Amino acid sequence: MKKRIVALLGATSLLAACSSGGGGGSDPEAGSGEIAGEITVLTNRTDIVDTVFQDYKAAFEEEYPDVDVSFEAVTDYEGEVTTRMSTDDYGDVLLIPNSVSAGELPDFFEPLGSVDELAETYRFVRTEQAFDGQSYGIAITGNAQGIAYNKAVWAEAGLTDFPTSPEEFVAALQAIQDNTDAIPLYTNYADGWPLTQWEGNRGSVSADPEAVNELAKTDTPWAEGEEHYIMDSLLWDVVEAGLTEPDPTTTNWEQSKTDLATGKIGTMVLGSWAITQLQEAADNPDDIGYMPFPVQVDGTFHSTAGGDYKNGINVNSDNKAAARAWIDWFAQESNYATDQGGLSPLVDGPTPETLAELEETGVEYIELAPAAEGEESLVNDIDREAEIGLFSPDYRQRIVDAARGASGETKEEIFEDLNTRWAEARASLS
Numbered sequence: 001m002k003k004r005i006v007a008l009l010g011a012t013s014l015l016a017a018c019s020s021g022g023g024g025g026s027d028p029e030a031g032s033g034e035i036a037g038e039i040t041v042l043t044n045r046t047d048i049v050d051t052v053f054q055d056y057k058a059a060f061e062e063e064y065p066d067v068d069v070s071f072e073a074v075t076d077y078e079g080e081v082t083t084r085m086s087t088d089d090y091g092d093v094l095l096i097p098n099s100v101s102a103g104e105l106p107d108f109f110e111p112l113g114s115v116d117e118l119a120e121t122y123r124f125v126r127t128e129q130a131f132d133g134q135s136y137g138i139a140i141t142g143n144a145q146g147i148a149y150n151k152a153v154w155a156e157a158g159l160t161d162f163p164t165s166p167e168e169f170v171a172a173l174q175a176i177q178d179n180t181d182a183i184p185l186y187t188n189y190a191d192g193w194p195l196t197q198w199e200g201n202r203g204s205v206s207a208d209p210e211a212v213n214e215l216a217k218t219d220t221p222w223a224e225g226e227e228h229y230i231m232d233s234l235l236w237d238v239v240e241a242g243l244t245e246p247d248p249t250t251t252n253w254e255q256s257k258t259d260l261a262t263g264k265i266g267t268m269v270l271g272s273w274a275i276t277q278l279q280e281a282a283d284n285p286d287d288i289g290y291m292p293f294p295v296q297v298d299g300t301f302h303s304t305a306g307g308d309y310k311n312g313i314n315v316n317s318d319n320k321a322a323a324r325a326w327i328d329w330f331a332q333e334s335n336y337a338t339d340q341g342g343l344s345p346l347v348d349g350p351t352p353e354t355l356a357e358l359e360e361t362g363v364e365y366i367e368l369a370p371a372a373e374g375e376e377s378l379v380n381d382i383d384r385e386a387e388i389g390l391f392s393p394d395y396r397q398r399i400v401d402a403a404r405g406a407s408g409e410t411k412e413e414i415f416e417d418l419n420t421r422w423a424e425a426r427a428s429l430s
Contacts, residue, residue, distance in 0.1 A: 036066035037319035039326060042094040044077035044309070056334050060326060063333075067322045078193075088316040092323045095309035096129050096137045098391050101384070102376035105129060105136040110313035110320055112136060112327070122331065122345050124307030127370040131377075137310025138331050142343030143271040144290075144303045144355055144365065145200040148278055151289045153182045153266040162291045162301075162361060166234040169294035173243040173267065182266040185238050186256050189248030189400050192393035194256075197270050198235060199390050202227050203304035207297035209369040211304075216371075216378045219423035222415035229415065230295065232399055236411050239403035248400055257281045261288065269293075273308060275354040276341035290358050303358060305343060305365040378429070385425035388418060 043049055049071050057069045072091060074080050082097050084090040085108055100108060111134040112118060118125045118135045129137035157176040163169035173184035188194035203211040205227040215221055221228040238244055245251055257274075259265045261282035268274070272290060279285035292301035311330060313323045330336060331345045338344065341354035351359070371378060383390050395418065402409040 033321040034066075035064055035321045035325045037322050038068045038070065039092040039317070039319050039322050040070050040072055041326060042072050042074060042077075042081060042091040044074060044095060046073040046075055049073035052339075056330070056336075059334070060329050063329065064322070064325055067319075067325065069326065088314075090314055092314055092317040092319055093311055093326050094314060095140070096312040101380040102129075102131040102371075103381075104377075105131045105312075106134075106315075108312075108315055109136040110315050110317070110323075112138065112313070112324070119347075121347060123343070123347055123349075124310075124345065124367075127368050128307050129310045129312065130370070137312040138327050139307030139310050139337075139345040140330065141273065141308045141337035141340055142305060142345060143200070143273050143308050144305050144343065144358060144363075145197075145204050145271055146290055146292045146303055146358060147267055147294075148260065148270045148274050149267045149289045149291055150182070150260055150263050150265065150287055152284075152287045153180055153263050154289070156180045157266075163294040164296045164301075166230065166237065166294055169234065170237050170241060170243070173238060174241065176266045177243055180263075180266070182264055183245050183259075184243040185267045185269075186251065186260065186265045187235075187239070187244050187248055187400060188251045188253050188256055188268070189245070189397060190251040191253040192397065194253060194268070194270065195393045195396040195400070196391050198231050198396060200271055200306075201231055201269075201293045201304060203366045203368050204293045204302050205230050205295045207300070207302040207364070207366060209366055211366075212368050212379055213371050213375075216375065216382060216426070219426060220419045221422055222418045228418075232396070232415070233411065234294075235396060236399055236403045239400050244400075248404070263287070271308075272355060272358070273340060273342055276339075279341075279354075290355065292358060292361055292363050301361050301363040302366050303363050305367055307345065308342065381429055382422065382425045385428055386418075386421040388421060 043053065045053065053071050060069060061067060077095065078097050078099060081090060081094060082099050096109060113135060115125055115130050115133055115135050122138055124139045124142060125135045129135065153176060157179045159172050159175055163172050176182055176184040203209065208214070211227060220226065222232065223229060256265060256268065257278055258281045260268055261278050275288060275290055278288045282288055292303055311327045313320055313327065317323050338350065338352060341352045343352065344350055388395050399414060401407045402411065402414060
């Protein structure tokens, strides 16, 4: 189902207070001991848990016959798993929720080894799910950031070139509105989490690997010219122009995949993980395209590349060696990343064919730089203190509501409020 669901605002404060996990547990390699026993693997892939994941189980257990793997698929992954983490019962292997800040990782997850060591084999470990030089998760796949679109719809609208600016993007959606029957852009407002996909484009807009770290140094992320101003202004402009679904409160994620795949929707802002799911829903998979976010720096498109959810080990697991074996096997041998059209989590892994069109634009990938030592969770801490939720749907739902005239707020009022809360949170944490 969805790949990058977003955190429940403030949930990690509860987690830190209630966890009985203790400071990270045992051996940093998390692999000592006998590779045997029963392990439960939590997943958000409710759509393939009874099919593809059963093939993984069979292949893994053939290699490790003393291990019995069972899966638990969770629909509201972030919400349900975050709540369960106030107990010891949250599986043996699980996708680390986005709501867990770097400083909280040792309370809930077993360290997998030093960042420097794991970086020789795995991508995305230096900046994601790492703390104090230790890595706590290995990506199930990697994503580029951009926009999924239906090629046939864009062609029918007479569009042949990718927009290079927000203004060109709005004009392109207007051409779809004027010349086709498709909804130009679908926000998936009701499901909520798809709106958080816009946040993934930080770094893509500025072409700056330090984009996230810079958030900790500014009081005004929503000032004109800043990344969040550009991204959220584009969302506002598209909604205000009437170029999105007529009633955002009735959207449906699963149906939207079919609708984009069959030409009823023209465009959705989603990570590259979505490409294969859209192709599977299409009569003609070649109709599914992927374009860069409509901003160029020095004449070049950029796309932030990063890890998807990370597999981690419950610090309370009784079978950590078996859990670690599963994590490494999944990353190295399952072919999950390739099959899902994602970037391989392996340093020497292949680039998927699903990103060929994106790369033809001359796009440059941006991998975000790690935070300074001691500041690994600073941006998340500011975000939480400000009660904004950069990876929560709430504040972008607020933008959609205001832009469609449902709340009476102006864009300037919302951005001023967001800047004020961010600045106050920075000051309180300084």
